[in-house]
Amino acid sequence: MSAERQAGRLLPALLLMSVLVLAAAIAVGAPPVLRSLLACWFLLACPGLALAPLLRLGSSLGTWTVAIATSVALDTVVVGAMLYAGAWSPANAFLVLAAITVGGAFAQLIGSREGVA
Amino acid sequence: MPPGPHDADARRAPDLADEPRFAALVKIARPIAVDEPIRCVSAATFGVRHGPLEVVGRGHRPDEPGALAITDRHLLFAGEEDGRLWLKHEDILSAKIVRLPGGRRDLWLITPAGAVELHSVSFRVGSALEQVGFPRVKAATETAPKAALPEPATRERNALAAAISAHWPVALTAAGTALWTGEVIGVDPTDIGDSGLISALPATALVGLALACAGVAAAIARSRTADRWLFAQLAALLFALYGAPSLIGDVTSFNVTWRHVGVSDYIARHGSVDPYINAYFNWPGFFAVSALAGELGGLDDVLGLARWAPLAYNLLYLGPLLLIGRSASDDPRFPWLSAAIFYLCNWIGQDYLSPQGLTFLLYLCLLAIILTWLGPRAPIDAPARWRGLRVPREPASARGGHGLRPWERAALMGICCLIVAAAVTSHQLTPFAMLASVAALVLLGRCSFRALPTIVLVLTVAWVLFAADTYVSGHVEQLKEDVGQLGGVLSSNVGSRVSGSPDHLLIAHLRLATAGLLWLLALVAVVRQLRHGTARLGSHIALAAAPFGLVLMQAYGGEIVLRVYLFSLPFVAVLVTSLIPLRTGRRAALRVSAYVVVTLALAGNFLATRYGNERIAQFTAGEVETVKRLYDTAPRGALLIAPNPQLPWQFARIGEHRYRTLDSALDVDAEDPVLRRDGLARAIERLAGSRPAYVVVTRNTREYERLFGRPEWGTIAQLERSLTASGRFARIYASADGEIFALRPPRRGQQG
Numbered sequence: 001m002s003a004e005r006q007a008g009r010l011l012p013a014l015l016l017m018s019v020l021v022l023a024a025a026i027a028v029g030a031p032p033v034l035r036s037l038l039a040c041w042f043l044l045a046c047p048g049l050a051l052a053p054l055l056r057l058g059s060s061l062g063t064w065t066v067a068i069a070t071s072v073a074l075d076t077v078v079v080g081a082m083l084y085a086g087a088w089s090p091a092n093a094f095l096v097l098a099a100i101t102v103g104g105a106f107a108q109l110i111g112s113r114e115g116v117a
Numbered sequence: 118m119p120p121g122p123h124d125a126d127a128r129r130a131p132d133l134a135d136e137p138r139f140a141a142l143v144k145i146a147r148p149i150a151v152d153e154p155i156r157c158v159s160a161a162t163f164g165v166r167h168g169p170l171e172v173v174g175r176g177h178r179p180d181e182p183g184a185l186a187i188t189d190r191h192l193l194f195a196g197e198e199d200g201r202l203w204l205k206h207e208d209i210l211s212a213k214i215v216r217l218p219g220g221r222r223d224l225w226l227i228t229p230a231g232a233v234e235l236h237s238v239s240f241r242v243g244s245a246l247e248q249v250g251f252p253r254v255k256a257a258t259e260t261a262p263k264a265a266l267p268e269p270a271t272r273e274r275n276a277l278a279a280a281i282s283a284h285w286p287v288a289l290t291a292a293g294t295a296l297w298t299g300e301v302i303g304v305d306p307t308d309i310g311d312s313g314l315i316s317a318l319p320a321t322a323l324v325g326l327a328l329a330c331a332g333v334a335a336a337i338a339r340s341r342t343a344d345r346w347l348f349a350q351l352a353a354l355l356f357a358l359y360g361a362p363s364l365i366g367d368v369t370s371f372n373v374t375w376r377h378v379g380v381s382d383y384i385a386r387h388g389s390v391d392p393y394i395n396a397y398f399n400w401p402g403f404f405a406v407s408a409l410a411g412e413l414g415g416l417d418d419v420l421g422l423a424r425w426a427p428l429a430y431n432l433l434y435l436g437p438l439l440l441i442g443r444s445a446s447d448d449p450r451f452p453w454l455s456a457a458i459f460y461l462c463n464w465i466g467q468d469y470l471s472p473q474g475l476t477f478l479l480y481l482c483l484l485a486i487i488l489t490w491l492g493p494r495a496p497i498d499a500p501a502r503w504r505g506l507r508v509p510r511e512p513a514s515a516r517g518g519h520g521l522r523p524w525e526r527a528a529l530m531g532i533c534c535l536i537v538a539a540a541v542t543s544h545q546l547t548p549f550a551m552l553a554s555v556a557a558l559v560l561l562g563r564c565s566f567r568a569l570p571t572i573v574l575v576l577t578v579a580w581v582l583f584a585a586d587t588y589v590s591g592h593v594e595q596l597k598e599d600v601g602q603l604g605g606v607l608s609s610n611v612g613s614r615v616s617g618s619p620d621h622l623l624i625a626h627l628r629l630a631t632a633g634l635l636w637l638l639a640l641v642a643v644v645r646q647l648r649h650g651t652a653r654l655g656s657h658i659a660l661a662a663a664p665f666g667l668v669l670m671q672a673y674g675g676e677i678v679l680r681v682y683l684f685s686l687p688f689v690a691v692l693v694t695s696l697i698p699l700r701t702g703r704r705a706a707l708r709v710s711a712y713v714v715v716t717l718a719l720a721g722n723f724l725a726t727r728y729g730n731e732r733i734a735q736f737t738a739g740e741v742e743t744v745k746r747l748y749d750t751a752p753r754g755a756l757l758i759a760p761n762p763q764l765p766w767q768f769a770r771i772g773e774h775r776y777r778t779l780d781s782a783l784d785v786d787a788e789d790p791v792l793r794r795d796g797l798a799r800a801i802e803r804l805a806g807s808r809p810a811y812v813v814v815t816r817n818t819r820e821y822e823r824l825f826g827r828p829e830w831g832t833i834a835q836l837e838r839s840l841t842a843s844g845r846f847a848r849i850y851a852s853a854d855g856e857i858f859a860l861r862p863p864r865r866g867q868q869g
Contacts, residue, residue, distance in 0.1 A: 026413065036414030036422065043410055044433070055525045061443075062489060065436035069482030070532050072406075072475065076539035079405040084584070088388030088405075090412035 008112030011053060012105035018046050019098045026094075047071045047097050050104025054111060074100065141195035142184045145203055153188035154447040157245030161185035163200040164223060164234035185224070185235055187245040189449040190343060192226070194235060202235075204228060207343060210278075212251050214243045250339065250705075286336035290350040293328025296321060298361040306366040306735035311620035311824060314362060314728035326724070327717055329357050334716035337453045338709040347453050351460075352432060358460060358720075359468065360428035362728060368736045368765070372817075374423045374469050375768040377404070381419050383771045384408040392587035394772050399585035402543030403472035418768070423470040430468040431460065433478050437485035438687055444488035445657055445691045448699045455687075455694040461719035462635055462690065464628055464726035465683045473680075476540045476547035481687060483536045484554060488656055490521055490529055491566045530566050537569075541576045542584070546673060548577040550684045553663040563656045599672045617825045624729030631726055632682050635689050642692035654695060661688035733821050736765045739854025740815045744768075746850045747813050747857055755809040758782075758801060760833050763821035764813065764855075777804060779830050797836045798843030805860055812840060815855035 022038045024030075030038075048067030057063050078096050082088050139158070163181040183196035192209065194202040204226065213225045224235045224242055300322035301314075310316035333350045336342040369375065380397045384390065385408040390398040397404060411419040438459055442452025468474045521529070541548045552573045558564035581589055589596070617625070639661055646654050664684035671677055698708075744766045751757060753773045759766070761780045779797075782804055801812060814833055822833055840846040840858045850857040 022413070026415070029415065032415040032421070036410070036416060039410050039413035040422070040429070043406065043413070044429075055521075055528055057490070057521075057525075061436060061439055065440055065482055065485055066529070066532060068433055068436060069479060069486070069536055072479060073532070073535040073539035075406045075409070076402040076475075076543060077535060079409050080402045080539075080542045083384065083388070083390060083401060083405050086389065088384070090385075090409050093409050094413060 009109060011049065012108045012112075015046055015050050015101050015105040018042055019101055022094075023098070042101075043071065043075050043097070044068060045071055046101045047074045047104070050101045050108070053108055054104065139184050141197065142186055142193060145195050145201055146186065146188070146191075146193055153190050153449070155186055155188050156248050157185075157187045157239065157241045159185045159239035159242055161194060161224070161238045162236040163194065163196050163202075164236040180236075185238055185242065187242065187249060189249055189447075202233065205343060206249055206251070209251075212246050214238075214246075284346070286332040286339070286342065287346055287350060288332070289335070290329050290332030290353050293325045293330070293332060294353040294357045296325030297329060297357045298325075300325060301361040302364045304365050306368075306731075306737065309732045309735060311618045311732055312624055312729065313725065314365075314731040315724050316620075317731075318724075326357060326720055329354050330716045330720040331713045333457065334712040335709050337450050337457065338712040339705070344449075348435075351435065351453065351456065354457075355431050355435075355460065356428060358723065358727075359431045360425070362731075363424045363427050365731075366735055366737070368738055368741055369420050369423050370731070370734045370736060371469055372734075372736075372763055372765060373471065374426075375420075375765040377407075377470050377472075378418050378420050378423060379767040379769055379771040380404045381407040381411060382769055385412055391772055392585070396545070396588050397472075399588040400472065400542060400544055400580075402539060402541075403475050406475070407470065419470065420768070426470040426474065427468045430474045430478065431463075434459075434481055437478070437481035440485035440489050441481070441657075441687055442691060442694070444485075444492075445654055445695065446699075450699055451694055454697060454699075455690045457716065458690040458693055458719070459687055461716070461723045462631060463683070463686060464631065464723060464729075465679050465686075466727060466730075467680075467683055472544040473547065476544040477683065479536045479540045480547055480551055480554075480684065483533055483540075483551060484660060484687075486529060486533060486536075487555065487558060487564050487566065487569075490526070491533070491564055492656070493563055493565060530569075533566060533569060534572055537573050537576055541573075541580045545585075546667070546671075546677075546680060548573060548580075549667060549670065550664050550680075552577065553666045554660050554684075557659040557663040558656060561655060561659050563659065596671070599670070618823070621729065621824050624725060627722065628726045628729070631722060635686075635693060638696060639689045639692040642695050645696070654692065657688045657691045661685045661692055733763050733817050733824060736815075736817060737854050739852050740817060741765050743813060743815055743850065743852060743855030743857065747811060750849060750857065750859070751811050752809055755811060756805045758804070758810060758812045760814060760818045760836060761821050761828070763817045764815045766813070775808075779836070780828050796843070797831055797839040798845055800830075801840075802843075802845060802860060809862070810860040812836070812846065812858040812860075813855065814858075816853075 018038070018041060022035075022042050025035045025038050045068060048070030049064075051070055052063050052067035055063075055066070057066060075097065079088075079093050082093055142158070161183060163183060181196040181198055181200040183194055183200055186193045190206060192202070192204045192206065194200065208228050209226055210229065211225075211227045215223045215225055217223060221236065222238050222240060222242070224238045226233050226235070300319055304314070304317045308317040333354045336347055336350050363370070369378075377397070380401070381404045383394075383398075384401065384404050390401045392398045407419050407422070410422060411417075414422070416422070435456060438456040439452040442455040445451060445455070467477065537548065537551060540551060552570060555564060555566075555573060556570040559567050559570055616622070642654070643658050646658065662685070664681045667673075667681055667684075668677055673680060744764060747757060747766070748770055751774060754775075756775045756777060757766070758777050758779065760778065762778050767776060779801075801810065804810070814837065819833055822828070837856075841848070845861055846858040847861055848856060849859045
């Protein structure tokens with residue numbers, strides 16, 4: 001497997017792991033310090049990191065910046081919509097953001113396979 | 118070997134992508150140097166290799182023709198067959214151009230692992246090496262190349278010398294940060310004087326901060342420092358400047374943080390907002406996100422997150438700040454320098470757990486995206502980058518300006534709209550700053566997303582009219598009062614803030630001087646740009662000026678000038694950086710020394726201006742205990758009164774009580790006959806009406822009064838005397854850090 005292809009799979013794998021580990025930490029009631037760190041990482045970076053690399057912005061700094069902005073904006077819009085719709089639910093908000101993350105991660109995996117082929 | 122360099126400078130580089138040797142160069146550049154501006158591309162021939170030099174590709178042959186590129190961080194060579202070489206500048210101990218008979222120039226490179234010669238390079242290679250920080254490369258005349266392989270012992274010494282030479286600023290920053298942090302977190306909040314944190318710091322802490330700053334300054338000044346080391350050092354400095362001071366004492370500092378924690382707590386408990394409680398509930402986006410973070414993190418409240426908020430925010434700001442700096446200059450040091458200036462001059466302190474801290478991140482990201490990818494279709498003075506050289510997947514014509522395909526551009530526009538939507542739901546002021554900035558860019562033809570100002574305006578107005586109408590309809594007169602009142606706004610923003618004890622006055626003057634000096638330097642940079650007729654910084658000038666329009670709109674509770682300073686600071690920092698000479702080559706030691714001295718001066722100023730209010734910002738556990746007692750005692754619907762806002766309250770049970778401070782409730786009534794005749798106790802009784810009322814006084818409310826002077830309604834000592842003497846109030850709790858008075862219920866037959 002080429003280095004480029006490996007690198008293309010590393011980020012999606014990290015994102016999928018982040019979702020799974022946070023979900024597991026919530027499910028088993030892990031210590032708040034660990035859960036807080038995982039939650040902040042997930043909310044600040046994961047949804048955006050799932051989407052921004054699809055744009056091929058040509059710079060890792062640019063990709064990370066767009067990813068963080070996208071994550072924060074998505075978090076705010078999703079929970080804001082839930083709040084005003086009278087459907088506030090942290091679990092559902094997590095599921096929506098996790099779905100975006102997982103969807104973007106798979107899109108990256110498919111993109112990296114097509115790119116190499 | 119035929120002499121004659123077939124070089125191409127950076128601007129012709131895209132034409133070369135079709136040639137096999139340049140295509141090979143592009144291929145090795147993509148994974149390691151794709152972001153880096155190219156200083157020079159030259160034809161070259163692989164010459165002699167001495168020593169293992171493992172970085173050289175497998176199977177190269179002597180005299181293999183190829184191409185050489187010098188970027189801001191790397192030296193790359195790709196032969197037409199298998200010859201490959203990629204070296205970081207920091208791994209090159211020395212570089213020398215050797216001129217041979219017949220006009221041929223060879224490049225000799227010595228690294229800790231061995232030496233290599235590249236033959237027949239362009240005459241531009243020498244100046245390119247100087248540009249990226251190698252000592253002046255003179256062409257020496259030689260009759261024959263000499264073997265340059267060092268002995269093993271010499272190689273080890275060279276490697277050690279190279280490691281020390283490359284990383285001493287890192288070591289300095291790490292040691293300084295450790296020393297500073299150890300001293301700062303040991304500071305007792307009660308030792309802090311009127312001039313703020315600086316008054317309680319031991320000399321060793323200052324030495325630590327000086328070392329950390331010197332390390333960062335030296336790393337930036339030396340152009341050969343790798344980005345990852347610059348990032349690590351700046352992150353360490355950010356921890357020192359913004360993280361460690363948040364860890365002082367056992368209690369979260371700053372009264373407004375406690376209030377914000379209370380709003381998040383309300384949303385987490387109720388799952389809804391009540392727009393009648395206060396303004397925060399009309400712009401709840403940030404509070405909903407922080408409530409979600411607290412819930413996912415399994416926290417009782419978000420107080421624990423609040424202590425790390427300044428560090429987290431400032432680390433997050435770094436990405437967009439570097440992009441903004443990159444959009445202003447091709448010099449690799451420029452973005453780091455402008456970011457450092459931003460951090461060392463950001464004394465505003467809006468980066469606590471707050472909506473404005475988060476929306477400032479969105480503001481920076483929005484403008485960084487526009488400056489980097491959504492600028493004019495034809496880039497103004499665009500740098501040559503690998504992006505232009507690489508072989509695209511689609512034909513080049515399919516890609517628009519800035520190397521983006523149409524759908525990528527559309528996606529970035531969508532992200533911009535999402536960012537605006539998030540800001541509009543979270544903060545009152547930031548959308549207006551975004552509007553002013555993007556409108557300025559569009560008007561000047563520097564943003565190709567021309568619908569963006571309209572989108573910002575529509576979203577903002579729609580939110581104000583439909584979601585925040587409860588707050589806006591109740592404050593129309595107040596909001597209208599300030600519009601266009603420049604004199605009144607400046608008086609409430611500047612005049613009223615320059616007051617207090619002599620030490621605190623000094624801090625206030627330092628803050629004004631910092632802002633004035635930065636704006637003056639930015640003005641000098643603007644004049645210089647105009648005189649030179651260059652358009653490169655036009656966008657940054659517009660973005661530095663646009664937030665000033667907000668002054669005509671609102672006093673914003675006496676804070677609008679502070680916010681304008683913050684919104685313009687990233688771009689003011691860019692303009693100030695443009696005045697700093699970045700030339701490399703000669704007098705490197707002098708340059709490093711100058712950077713260190715200026716950084717130390719800015720750091721000292723930062724310490725005084727940023728943490729000048731720590732005397733009243735830091736709370737004790739006793740103060741928090743006093744407020745908790747208040748909540749345990751006061752029934753639902755009670756009126757809770759404090760002399761001023763400097764106490765840790767409203768962090769729980771928001772919406773169950775009414776909060777008033779005498780500063781806001783009684784200041785206009787200083788001549789009130791009731792107040793003059795019957796004293797403060799009677800005035801408070803009148804405020805309470807028929808509801809239960811409690812007056813709470815804490816250590817910091819007293820400190821606030823001492824620092825900023827006596828308010829119009831009287832003093833806390835007078836308040837305590839009046840409450841005690843009135844017979845209508847009972848002292849129900851008292852400790853060294855606070856006391857609580859309760860209004861006795863009226864006796865049967867007694868008038869309220």
